[in-house]
Amino acid sequence: MVTPLGDRVLVKRSEAEEKTAGGIVLPDTAKEKPKQGEVIAVGSGKMLDSGERVAPSVKKGDKVLFTNYAGNEVQIGGEEYLLMREDDILAVVNK
Amino acid sequence: MVTPLGDRVLVKRSEAEEKTAGGIVLPDTAKEKPKQGEVIAVGSGKMLDSGERVAPSVKKGDKVLFTNYAGNEVQIGGEEYLLMREDDILAVVNK
């Protein structure tokens, strides 16, 4: 597995994105539609001007919504993941 | 439901936007016309350079005006919502 750097977050995109367990449906036609996935790993967080780091607002296991263009794709063990910045994550889906 | 991150706000767009109860009418023809909606959920607020967060200026239940291009669309339970930044909200409609 990999450890994201700084404010990067490793996300596994949800398989069936059209209709999730929590009832969240993402529109097909929206030009910039958010995507859903699960947080797999987080970095040490964003660095402030003071040099301190702020712990990420998401944690391993969180179901999250993110923008369509968020992140870079990587494949680990044959599966596809996304490495995105914490700021690309729009919301956490409540259980 | 979802919990917005940081300065994100979850907004339910008003059904009948042409003429609201409060008498606010939004022009059809304006190139960048604001939209009206209701705040459903807010995040922890914008992060300052110091790492502190500032509580959002809007709260659940607020009727708000926002710019036409604000936010990303999501569907929850078959209904469409917007996830926008607090700064995209122009004003709160007084009751």
Next chain:
Amino acid sequence: MVTPLGDRVLVKRSEAEEKTAGGIVLPDTAKEKPKQGEVIAVGSGKMLDSGERVAPSVKKGDKVLFTNYAGNEVQIGGEEYLLMREDDILAVVNK
């Protein structure tokens, strides 16, 4: 009525803009000509990096000049208003 957020200001554009009581005439032909109006409501002011807010330099009732492209249009009670940032206001017309 509405309450502007942060550094937003609600302005009612002057009806007869060509020639005002104070004698200020705005040229027709200028490519980026300022507009005149009256402040109807102000927000809590711009937020500093420290999280503090600075009270707006304009107040309800002020006659103001603003740039041609300032703000978003809204209609309240059948009348058209502008929601602009305080920084889009160029000057206050003295009484």
Next chain:
Amino acid sequence: MVTPLGDRVLVKRSEAEEKTAGGIVLPDTAKEKPKQGEVIAVGSGKMLDSGERVAPSVKKGDKVLFTNYAGNEVQIGGEEYLLMREDDILAVVNK
């Protein structure tokens, strides 16, 4: 008359710009040629990140040089003025 806001400055452009009393001649052909004028009114000055304002470096009566594209035009009492930012002023002409 008007009171400029913040770092805005009200300037009356010099009538005869080709040749001034101080002997400053501005070239016709320069693509981005500075203009000359007189400061009529200043605002409270630029706001720092701390919220404090810095008194403007120019004052009423100063003859100033500014860039060609500086400011917005307004007409007061039938005469044309410019509302520009203090940073658009290049230099003060010495008496």
Next chain:
Amino acid sequence: MVTPLGDRVLVKRSEAEEKTAGGIVLPDTAKEKPKQGEVIAVGSGKMLDSGERVAPSVKKGDKVLFTNYAGNEVQIGGEEYLLMREDDILAVVNK
């Protein structure tokens, strides 16, 4: 060898990028696919506004993922290296 300056990092791109020991496979078709490599040398780190430097989050020997367009190519002793900014590194591959 060379010593990177500031937040620069010297990286040796992995020979066989399609399939690594750790099982990470990078997709061929992704428009902006990350690359994998090994950190050869790091600089003194990014400078904060205060003038202090923050030690890099990666160190010599780290296997890292980086964006496709990261860095400048140099050849040392006949081999090709990349000089990139620490912020271009997305994640560290765990051993």
Next chain:
Amino acid sequence: MVTPLGDRVLVKRSEAEEKTAGGIVLPDTAKEKPKQGEVIAVGSGKMLDSGERVAPSVKKGDKVLFTNYAGNEVQIGGEEYLLMREDDILAVVNK
């Protein structure tokens, strides 16, 4: 004469730019070639975020090199000058 504002510097471009006394020759063909001139007057210096000003690194009489596109042209007493920002000055020519 004029007094530059803030970080502005008044420079008199050297007449014979192809070959100077100090032996500095500026190439004709370079796309963005620096120019040489003499500092005639300086402003009070660049303002920091704190509101303090930093004394300019150049002074009256300094021979300086600057970028090709630096500054705005003005004519004083029939001679052409440049009003540029201190940051457009690349180096001081040693005597």
Next chain:
Amino acid sequence: MVTPLGDRVLVKRSEAEEKTAGGIVLPDTAKEKPKQGEVIAVGSGKMLDSGERVAPSVKKGDKVLFTNYAGNEVQIGGEEYLLMREDDILAVVNK
């Protein structure tokens, strides 16, 4: 000779860039290939927001790698030099 201002550095580009003593070869075909040279003079260093200057990370005599588009060309005593910002320097070549 000249004294660079602020974070500017005067660099003499290496004559034989294809193959250096240290074995560093720079590829011909790279679209944005770094260049090699020797530091001839440095400025007082980059200014922080506080007004303090940070001593440059390179010194006279350092062999350095820099990006292809770094700096402005000047000729001193018939030889060609580059005036670049310290941030355009990628790495120091170890002796």
